[in-house]
Structures are given as structure tokens and as C-alpha cells.
Amino acid sequence: MDKVFPSVEEAVKDIPDGATVGFTGFFTCGNPVYLTRALAKQGSKNLTIVVMQLGVGNDEINLLLENGQVKKAICNYPFYRSFSRQSLFEQLMKAGKVECELFPMGTFAEKLRAAGAGIPAFYTPTGAGTLLAEGKEARTFNGRECLMETALPLDYGLVHAWKADRMGNVVFRKTARNYNPDVAKAARITIVEAENVVEPGELDPDLIHLPSVYVTRVVKVDRPKINVTIEKS
Amino acid sequence: MVKKLEGVARELIALRIANEIPDGSYANLGIGIPTLVSNWIEGRDVVLEAEVGMLNTGPLAFDEAIDQDLINASCQPVTELPGCSYFSSSESFAMIRGGRMDYAVLGALQVAENGDYAGWNVPSANRGKLGNVGGSMDLAVGARNLFIAMEHYTTSGEPKILKRCTYPITARGVVKKIFTNLAVIDVTPEGLVLREVAAGLTAENVQSVTEAKLIISKDLKEMAL
Numbered sequence: 084m085d086k087v088f089p090s091v092e093e094a095v096k097d098i099p100d101g102a103t104v105g106f107t108g109f110f111t112c113g114n115p116v117y118l119t120r121a122l123a124k125q126g127s128k129n130l131t132i133v134v135m136q137l138g139v140g141n142d143e144i145n146l147l148l149e150n151g152q153v154k155k156a157i158c159n160y161p162f163y164r165s166f167s168r169q170s171l172f173e174q175l176m177k178a179g180k181v182e183c184e185l186f187p188m189g190t191f192a193e194k195l196r197a198a199g200a201g202i203p204a205f206y207t208p209t210g211a212g213t214l215l216a217e218g219k220e221a222r223t224f225n226g227r228e229c230l231m232e233t234a235l236p237l238d239y240g241l242v243h244a245w246k247a248d249r250m251g252n253v254v255f256r257k258t259a260r261n262y263n264p265d266v267a268k269a270a271r272i273t274i275v276e277a278e279n280v281v282e283p284g285e286l287d288p289d290l291i292h293l294p295s296v297y298v299t300r301v302v303k304v305d306r307p308k309i310n311v312t313i314e315k316s
Numbered sequence: 317m318v319k320k321l322e323g324v325a326r327e328l329i330a331l332r333i334a335n336e337i338p339d340g341s342y343a344n345l346g347i348g349i350p351t352l353v354s355n356w357i358e359g360r361d362v363v364l365e366a367e368v369g370m371l372n373t374g375p376l377a378f379d380e381a382i383d384q385d386l387i388n389a390s391c392q393p394v395t396e397l398p399g400c401s402y403f404s405s406s407e408s409f410a411m412i413r414g415g416r417m418d419y420a421v422l423g424a425l426q427v428a429e430n431g432d433y434a435g436w437n438v439p440s441a442n443r444g445k446l447g448n449v450g451g452s453m454d455l456a457v458g459a460r461n462l463f464i465a466m467e468h469y470t471t472s473g474e475p476k477i478l479k480r481c482t483y484p485i486t487a488r489g490v491v492k493k494i495f496t497n498l499a500v501i502d503v504t505p506e507g508l509v510l511r512e513v514a515a516g517l518t519a520e521n522v523q524s525v526t527e528a529k530l531i532i533s534k535d536l537k538e539m540a541l
Contacts, residue, residue: 109368109389109432112368112384112385112386140391160446161446162446166438176446185445185446186449187452189451189454190453192404192405192408195406208413208458209454209458213484213489215435215449240336257402258368258369258370259384259387260387260403261404261405264404288436308384311391
């Protein structure tokens with residue numbers, strides 16, 4: 084099996100209008116920067132994007148917003164920290180041009196994990212009794228109120244890896260792992276941009292972070308140059 | 317507002333909290349004063365977790381030590397300590413929700429006498445029912461001991477320790493202890509117990525800037541720094 088695609092453009096070519104697309108990355112770390120730029124160029128519209136943060140330390144997501152490609156964002160960190168500064172997303176949201184669905188970070192990650200594991204819903208104590216509980220089924224387990232949260236399956240998952248083999252076995256690097264395994268497993272079609280692409284057998288099978296079954300496409304990219312630190316946010 | 321009460325510096329609030337976290341603990345530190353706790357924990361046998369997916373996070377990295385693939389949950393470049401490990405976001409929150417964090421130290425906008433706290437949504441920011449919730453709600457319900465680190469009252473003199481939170485809460489009934497520039501307060505089923513006051517202050521001083529009624533501990537002490 085050889086899942087390598089010749090370019091990021093080819094790898095994202097078939098993402099249709101209206102797709103639900105998951106993006107990895109925690110602020111500046113582990114974002115699929117090349118695939119996201121390619122999706123901005125490709126231009127599909129009406130996307131539901133699933134991503135931790137909007138505009139904070141993630142310029143590529145802003146490209147999609149600037150292009151008007153986003154209908155809705157599902158996230159856990161939509162704004163700049165400062166109240167006086169509005170991200171592009173916040174401006175679009177307040178103008179009614181994009182919707183936002185917010186989940187606590189752990190619930191967000193678990194919704195992806197559940198989708199990947201074939202679990203349609205789960206109960207969590209996180210968020211019980213808060214604004215984020217509105218409209219959700221609440222149930223008490225062992226004396227503790229919990230909320231029912233549903234799985235978050237993705238049509239496409241865009242992933243950034245350190246190393247991948249041609250079959251799609253993947254290794255991440257340090258904290259750039261973050262949402263990568265969860266997004267990869269939640270997606271029907273998982274596209275991995277990898278800084279290094281090697282032959283099957285070259286990665287130590289005992290040290291694979293994401294087994295090949297979760298990966299649909301692999302594309303070689305350069306190591307991105309990233310300025311760590313969120314500019315005054 | 318009564319006369320301004322200075323109390324101790326933010327760094328010393330952090331020191332006071334570090335003294336409360338025993339060796340052998342796993343802990344998660346939030347943004348703001350909680351981050352400063354790490355300066356006092358350096359070299360101790362306490363493992364810090366970062367929501368991004370790391371255990372045994374080391375001190376901040378500078379210059380050529382900066383690695384773009386190695387950040388903490390505040391997006392600051394950090395270093396590795398021996399025995400550190402990396403994992404996915406769902407794993408990170410499994411250990412948080414699953415009760416593996418002995419301590420979480422978080423900032424707050426308001427804390428109530430029933431242990432509720434508010435820290436993610438400021439109504440004046442005009443963001444409706446949205447805000448940067450991040451991992452705060454998960455940490456609040458998951459940590460075995462939730463400590464709040466904050467200034468005792470707002471810059472405009474409004475109390476932050478209240479009978480009931482007026483801002484949208486992060487979680488109900490979860491706060492164990494409150495550490496401020498003026499005092500150390502335990503949250504108990506009977507109410508808020510004032511345990512320690514900053515040097516030069518009295519229990520009355522602290523009560524004067526606290527909306528909730530404080531129960532004065534029989535062995536009220538000066539803040540243990």
C-alpha cells in the first residue's frame with residue numbers, strides 16, 4: 084500500500100463544499116500549515132471547521148476565514164485573550180457571518196476520540212451546571228451530575244506529522260502531537276503532511292504513534308518555520 | 317471601598333501555593349499567577365502537566381534552546397525534564413478528568429462561598445455565551461484539589477470572593493482553597509474559613525474587602541512564606 088500523494092494541492096483537491104474538516108494544532112504547535120494553505124487555495128466553501136483556536140497563533144485558519152470559506156467553527160478557544168482585541172473570527176461572528184459552537188477542551192478532544200472509537204456519545208462531569216450545559220441531557224452518576232456529549236465525526240482530518248512511512252504509519256514530535264491522533268482517528272479521510280516520508284519498515288513498529296489504518300493520504304512537506312509565542316493576544 | 321490593602325506580591329502568592337503542594341505530586345498550573353508557581357517548584361519532586369500533552373514540563377526555553385515543537389499550554393517555549401513524556405490531547409484530558417492531577421492551580425474572576433468559581437466568561441467582553449473556555453472546566457472538575465490563585469479584589473475595588481458568583485461559572489462546588497495577596501482561605505461545608513492573613517493585616521481588614529462572610533480560624537496565622 085502506498086498512500087503518498089505528489090503534492091498538498093492534490094491531497095486536498097476533493098474536499099467538497101459543505102464538508103466538516105478537522106485541523107490539528109495547539110496554538111502555534113502541530114498545525115497542518117501546508118494542507119490548510121492548500122485548502123485556502125482550493126477554495127471549497129460552506130465548511131464546518133473543527134479546530135482548537137481561531138486566529139490565535141494560527142494564521143492559516145485566518146486564510147480560510149478571509150476567503151469566506153467557513154460556515155461554522157467548532158472550537159474551544161475562539162478569541163484573543165485581551166478583551167480589547169478582536170480576532171477576525173470574532174468580527175465575522177459578531178457580523179453574523181460565521182457560527183461558533185464551543186466545547187471545553189477535554190470534551191472537544193473526547194468527542195474526536197469517541198468518533199474514532201465508534202462511541203456515539205458519552206457522559207462527562209465537565210460543564211455541568213454551566214452555560215455550556217444548555218440544551219444537553221444531564222444525568223447523575225455516583226452522585227455527580229454529568230452531561231451527555233456526542234461524538235464528533237469528521238469528513239476530512241488534516242494532520243501534521245514529523246515522520247510517516249508510505250503506508251501511513253506516523254510519528255509525531257514532542258508537543259506537536261496534541262490533537263493530531265484524535266483528529267486522524269475521527270476523520271473518514273485523513274490527510275497527513277509529514278516533514279519526513281520514509282519506506283515501510285524504517286520506523287520502529289514499537290514506537291508508532293498513529294497506526295496506518297487511520298491514514299488515507301500522506302504528503303511530504305518541508306519543516307515549517309514557526310515563531311513560537313502568540314503575538315500580544 | 318476601604319483603604320487599599322496591598323498584601324503580598326504575585327510572586328509570593330505563588331510561593332505560598334508552592335509550599336502547599338507536597339513532593340510526589342502531579343500538578344497542572346493555569347495562566348497568570350498559577351504559572352509563577354512553577355518558579356518555586358523548580359528542583360522539587362513535583363511533576364507538572366501541560367494540557368497540550370506533556371508530563372514533567374521544564375522551565376521556559378530561551379534563544380537557541382527554543383524548539384517550535386515544544387510549548388506549554390500558554391504557548392510559551394519550554395524545556396524537557398528527565399522522565400518527561402508526550403501524549404495526545406484526549407490522553408491529556410483523560411488523566412485530568414480521571415483524577416490523576418493531585419493539584420490544579422487556576423486563576424479566577426470570582427469565587428463563591430459554596431466553592432463555585434467563575435473564570436472563563438466576562439459579561440462585559442460582550443461575547444455572549446462564548447469565551448475562551450480552554451481546559452478550565454475539565455481541570456476544575458477533574459483535579460483532586462483545586463486551588464484558586466488571584467488578587468483579592470478587582471482593580472476597581474470590587475470584591476471577588478462572594479456569596480454567589482454573578483459571572484457564568486466554570487464549575488460548581490469545586491474550589492478547595494483560595495490564595496490571594498491578602499489571605500489564605502479554605503472552602504469548607506460550613507463556609508469560608510480564613511486561615512492566614514498577609515503580614516500587617518487583620519481578619520477585619522480581609523473581611524472588609526470580602527463579600528462572603530469569613531469564619532475566622534481559631535489558629536489564624538500570618539501567611540506562611
